[in-house]
Amino acid sequence: MDISVIKIGGNVIDHQENCTAFLKLFAHFPGVKILVHGGGVLASRMGSSLGIKPNMHNGRRITDKETLDVVTMVYAGLINKNLVAELQSYGQNAIGLTGADGNAITSIKRPVKEVDFGFVGDVTKVNTSLVETLLEQNIAPVFSAITHDSKGQLLNTNADTIASELATALAGKHKVGLYFCFDKKGVLMDADKPESLVPLINEDIFKKLLEDKVIHSGMIPKLENAFNALNKGVSNVWMGLPENLLLAAKGEEAGTIIKPL
16 A cells, blocks of 8 residues: 555644645545644643643653643543544544554653653554555554553654554555644754755755754754654655645755755
8 A cells, every 4th residue: 555644733734724725635535544733732722721831841841741631631532533534524544543542653751861852652563454454444543652661651743753654554554644733834953044944854964954954943853853764664654734745745945855965
Protein backbone atom coordinates (compact mmCIF):
# COMPACT_ATOMS: atom_id res chain seq x y z
CA MET A 1 0.00 0.00 0.00
CA ASP A 2 0.92 3.63 -0.46
CA ILE A 3 0.16 5.21 2.91
CA SER A 4 0.02 8.86 3.92
CA VAL A 5 0.53 9.75 7.58
CA ILE A 6 -0.76 13.27 8.12
CA LYS A 7 -0.25 15.18 11.36
CA ILE A 8 -2.36 18.25 12.02
CA GLY A 9 -1.28 20.94 14.47
CA GLY A 10 -3.27 22.24 17.41
CA ASN A 11 -3.34 25.79 16.06
CA VAL A 12 -5.31 24.56 13.04
CA ILE A 13 -7.64 22.44 15.16
CA ASP A 14 -8.29 25.39 17.43
CA HIS A 15 -9.92 27.44 14.64
CA GLN A 16 -13.10 25.74 13.47
CA GLU A 17 -13.08 27.23 9.97
CA ASN A 18 -9.50 26.10 9.32
CA CYS A 19 -10.14 22.71 10.88
CA THR A 20 -13.22 22.13 8.73
CA ALA A 21 -11.32 23.07 5.56
CA PHE A 22 -8.55 20.64 6.48
CA LEU A 23 -10.92 17.75 7.29
CA LYS A 24 -12.72 18.18 3.96
CA LEU A 25 -9.33 18.05 2.24
CA PHE A 26 -8.29 15.00 4.28
CA ALA A 27 -11.53 13.19 3.43
CA HIS A 28 -10.82 13.61 -0.29
CA PHE A 29 -7.07 13.06 -0.08
CA PRO A 30 -6.20 10.17 -2.42
CA GLY A 31 -5.23 6.74 -1.14
CA VAL A 32 -5.20 5.29 2.34
CA LYS A 33 -4.28 7.63 5.14
CA ILE A 34 -3.79 8.08 8.86
CA LEU A 35 -4.51 11.27 10.78
CA VAL A 36 -2.53 12.18 13.90
CA HIS A 37 -3.45 15.16 16.05
CA GLY A 38 -2.42 16.89 19.20
CA GLY A 39 -4.35 19.78 20.63
CA GLY A 40 -1.94 21.50 22.94
CA VAL A 41 -3.52 24.93 22.47
CA LEU A 42 -6.92 23.76 23.70
CA ALA A 43 -5.35 21.57 26.42
CA SER A 44 -3.40 24.56 27.77
CA ARG A 45 -6.50 26.73 27.74
CA MET A 46 -8.60 24.06 29.43
CA GLY A 47 -5.88 23.42 32.01
CA SER A 48 -5.54 27.12 32.76
CA SER A 49 -9.29 27.39 33.36
CA LEU A 50 -8.84 24.65 35.98
CA GLY A 51 -5.85 26.39 37.56
CA ILE A 52 -3.29 24.07 35.92
CA LYS A 53 -0.60 26.08 34.17
CA PRO A 54 1.22 24.53 31.17
CA ASN A 55 4.87 23.69 31.81
CA MET A 56 7.04 23.33 28.69
CA HIS A 57 10.69 22.44 28.06
CA ASN A 58 12.15 22.80 24.54
CA GLY A 59 8.72 22.58 22.97
CA ARG A 60 7.67 19.48 24.94
CA ARG A 61 5.03 19.44 27.65
CA ILE A 62 5.96 18.38 31.19
CA THR A 63 3.04 16.23 32.33
CA ASP A 64 2.13 15.77 35.98
CA LYS A 65 -0.94 13.72 37.00
CA GLU A 66 -3.35 16.65 36.79
CA THR A 67 -2.03 17.64 33.36
CA LEU A 68 -2.30 14.03 32.16
CA ASP A 69 -5.98 14.01 33.14
CA VAL A 70 -6.56 17.23 31.18
CA VAL A 71 -4.70 16.20 28.01
CA THR A 72 -6.41 12.79 28.02
CA MET A 73 -9.84 14.40 28.24
CA VAL A 74 -9.03 16.99 25.59
CA TYR A 75 -6.99 14.91 23.12
CA ALA A 76 -8.65 11.50 23.34
CA GLY A 77 -12.14 12.77 24.06
CA LEU A 78 -13.21 16.23 22.98
CA ILE A 79 -10.92 16.76 19.99
CA ASN A 80 -10.63 13.17 18.75
CA LYS A 81 -14.34 12.42 18.66
CA ASN A 82 -15.23 15.76 17.08
CA LEU A 83 -12.68 15.14 14.31
CA VAL A 84 -14.03 11.64 13.67
CA ALA A 85 -17.64 12.82 13.64
CA GLU A 86 -16.86 15.59 11.17
CA LEU A 87 -14.92 13.21 8.90
CA GLN A 88 -17.92 10.88 8.82
CA SER A 89 -20.06 13.80 7.62
CA TYR A 90 -17.72 14.19 4.63
CA GLY A 91 -17.95 10.51 3.68
CA GLN A 92 -14.63 9.43 5.21
CA ASN A 93 -15.05 6.43 7.47
CA ALA A 94 -12.74 6.93 10.44
CA ILE A 95 -12.05 5.54 13.87
CA GLY A 96 -10.64 7.50 16.79
CA LEU A 97 -7.86 5.85 18.76
CA THR A 98 -5.42 6.29 21.57
CA GLY A 99 -2.38 4.04 21.75
CA ALA A 100 -4.23 1.92 24.31
CA ASP A 101 -7.07 1.05 21.90
CA GLY A 102 -6.32 -2.27 20.24
CA ASN A 103 -2.88 -2.07 21.87
CA ALA A 104 -2.08 0.22 18.94
CA ILE A 105 0.95 2.09 20.32
CA THR A 106 2.99 1.09 23.35
CA SER A 107 5.35 3.46 25.13
CA ILE A 108 7.61 3.60 28.15
CA LYS A 109 7.59 6.44 30.65
CA ARG A 110 10.44 8.74 29.70
CA PRO A 111 13.43 8.22 32.01
CA VAL A 112 14.41 11.16 34.19
CA LYS A 113 17.61 12.82 32.96
CA GLU A 114 18.19 16.56 33.08
CA VAL A 115 14.41 17.06 33.18
CA ASP A 116 11.60 14.99 34.68
CA PHE A 117 8.88 15.09 32.02
CA GLY A 118 6.43 13.22 34.23
CA PHE A 119 3.82 11.05 32.55
CA VAL A 120 5.31 11.38 29.08
CA GLY A 121 5.75 8.35 26.85
CA ASP A 122 8.47 7.38 24.39
CA VAL A 123 7.10 4.98 21.77
CA THR A 124 8.47 1.43 21.82
CA LYS A 125 6.07 -0.48 19.55
CA VAL A 126 3.39 0.10 16.92
CA ASN A 127 0.78 -2.60 16.24
CA THR A 128 1.11 -2.43 12.47
CA SER A 129 -1.24 -5.37 11.86
CA LEU A 130 -4.09 -3.47 13.53
CA VAL A 131 -3.37 -0.33 11.52
CA GLU A 132 -3.08 -2.30 8.27
CA THR A 133 -6.41 -4.05 8.94
CA LEU A 134 -8.17 -0.72 9.32
CA LEU A 135 -6.51 0.76 6.23
CA GLU A 136 -7.43 -2.30 4.13
CA GLN A 137 -11.08 -1.58 5.00
CA ASN A 138 -10.60 2.07 3.98
CA ILE A 139 -11.10 3.16 7.59
CA ALA A 140 -8.83 6.07 8.47
CA PRO A 141 -7.33 5.75 11.96
CA VAL A 142 -7.38 9.07 13.81
CA PHE A 143 -4.75 8.93 16.54
CA SER A 144 -4.72 11.27 19.52
CA ALA A 145 -1.47 12.00 21.32
CA ILE A 146 -2.04 9.47 24.13
CA THR A 147 -0.30 6.09 24.38
CA HIS A 148 0.03 3.47 27.14
CA ASP A 149 2.68 1.34 28.84
CA SER A 150 0.84 -2.06 28.78
CA LYS A 151 0.60 -1.85 32.58
CA GLY A 152 -2.49 0.32 32.82
CA GLN A 153 -0.80 3.71 32.63
CA LEU A 154 -1.73 6.25 29.96
CA LEU A 155 1.10 8.50 28.78
CA ASN A 156 1.12 11.88 27.05
CA THR A 157 3.15 11.47 23.86
CA ASN A 158 4.33 14.09 21.39
CA ALA A 159 1.98 13.97 18.38
CA ASP A 160 4.83 14.58 15.93
CA THR A 161 6.59 11.57 17.45
CA ILE A 162 3.48 9.41 17.08
CA ALA A 163 3.22 10.39 13.42
CA SER A 164 6.90 9.62 12.85
CA GLU A 165 6.73 6.27 14.66
CA LEU A 166 3.61 5.20 12.77
CA ALA A 167 5.28 6.12 9.48
CA THR A 168 8.53 4.30 10.24
CA ALA A 169 6.78 1.19 11.53
CA LEU A 170 4.73 0.93 8.34
CA ALA A 171 7.65 1.81 6.06
CA GLY A 172 9.07 -1.69 6.45
CA LYS A 173 6.33 -3.08 4.16
CA HIS A 174 4.79 -0.05 2.48
CA LYS A 175 5.64 3.20 0.72
CA VAL A 176 4.91 5.88 3.32
CA GLY A 177 4.77 9.66 3.07
CA LEU A 178 4.78 11.79 6.21
CA TYR A 179 3.13 15.22 6.21
CA PHE A 180 3.19 17.78 9.02
CA CYS A 181 0.43 20.38 8.58
CA PHE A 182 0.39 23.48 10.74
CA ASP A 183 -0.36 27.20 10.60
CA LYS A 184 2.82 28.32 8.79
CA LYS A 185 3.94 27.99 5.15
CA GLY A 186 6.68 25.63 6.36
CA VAL A 187 9.92 26.20 8.24
CA LEU A 188 10.53 29.95 8.31
CA MET A 189 13.71 31.95 8.94
CA ASP A 190 11.45 34.51 10.62
CA ALA A 191 8.20 33.19 12.10
CA ASP A 192 6.45 36.49 11.31
CA LYS A 193 7.48 36.59 7.66
CA PRO A 194 5.89 33.99 5.35
CA GLU A 195 8.29 35.03 2.58
CA SER A 196 11.22 33.71 4.69
CA LEU A 197 10.30 30.11 3.90
CA VAL A 198 13.11 27.55 3.87
CA PRO A 199 12.04 25.28 0.95
CA LEU A 200 14.45 22.43 1.71
CA ILE A 201 16.19 21.27 4.88
CA ASN A 202 18.75 18.52 5.26
CA GLU A 203 20.58 17.57 8.45
CA ASP A 204 23.44 20.02 7.84
CA ILE A 205 21.00 22.89 7.31
CA PHE A 206 19.10 21.77 10.41
CA LYS A 207 22.24 21.93 12.56
CA LYS A 208 23.06 25.40 11.24
CA LEU A 209 19.52 26.66 11.92
CA LEU A 210 19.78 25.27 15.45
CA GLU A 211 23.14 26.97 16.05
CA ASP A 212 21.78 30.27 14.78
CA LYS A 213 18.66 29.84 16.96
CA VAL A 214 16.46 30.29 13.89
CA ILE A 215 14.39 27.28 14.95
CA HIS A 216 13.31 26.62 18.51
CA SER A 217 10.48 25.34 20.72
CA GLY A 218 8.10 22.92 18.98
CA MET A 219 9.89 23.07 15.63
CA ILE A 220 12.90 21.24 17.11
CA PRO A 221 11.11 17.95 17.93
CA LYS A 222 9.15 18.24 14.69
CA LEU A 223 12.34 18.28 12.61
CA GLU A 224 14.01 15.64 14.79
CA ASN A 225 11.07 13.35 14.11
CA ALA A 226 11.22 14.13 10.40
CA PHE A 227 14.86 13.05 10.12
CA ASN A 228 14.22 10.00 12.29
CA ALA A 229 11.50 8.94 9.84
CA LEU A 230 13.66 9.48 6.76
CA ASN A 231 16.54 7.55 8.30
CA LYS A 232 14.21 4.61 8.94
CA GLY A 233 12.77 4.22 5.47
CA VAL A 234 9.97 6.78 5.10
CA SER A 235 9.85 7.92 1.47
CA ASN A 236 9.20 11.64 1.89
CA VAL A 237 8.57 14.19 4.63
CA TRP A 238 6.91 17.57 4.14
CA MET A 239 5.85 20.50 6.34
CA GLY A 240 3.50 23.35 5.56
CA LEU A 241 -0.01 24.76 5.39
CA PRO A 242 -2.91 22.28 5.18
CA GLU A 243 -4.21 23.88 1.98
CA ASN A 244 -0.93 22.99 0.24
CA LEU A 245 -1.13 19.32 1.18
CA LEU A 246 -2.39 18.16 -2.23
CA LEU A 247 0.36 20.09 -4.00
CA ALA A 248 2.94 18.46 -1.74
CA ALA A 249 1.55 15.00 -2.47
CA LYS A 250 2.03 15.70 -6.19
CA GLY A 251 5.65 16.70 -5.57
CA GLU A 252 5.08 20.36 -6.35
CA GLU A 253 6.93 23.10 -4.49
CA ALA A 254 4.81 24.31 -1.58
CA GLY A 255 6.12 24.30 1.95
CA THR A 256 9.33 22.74 3.26
CA ILE A 257 10.69 19.42 2.04
CA ILE A 258 12.87 17.50 4.50
CA LYS A 259 15.64 15.40 2.96
CA PRO A 260 18.49 13.27 4.28
CA LEU A 261 22.08 14.19 3.41
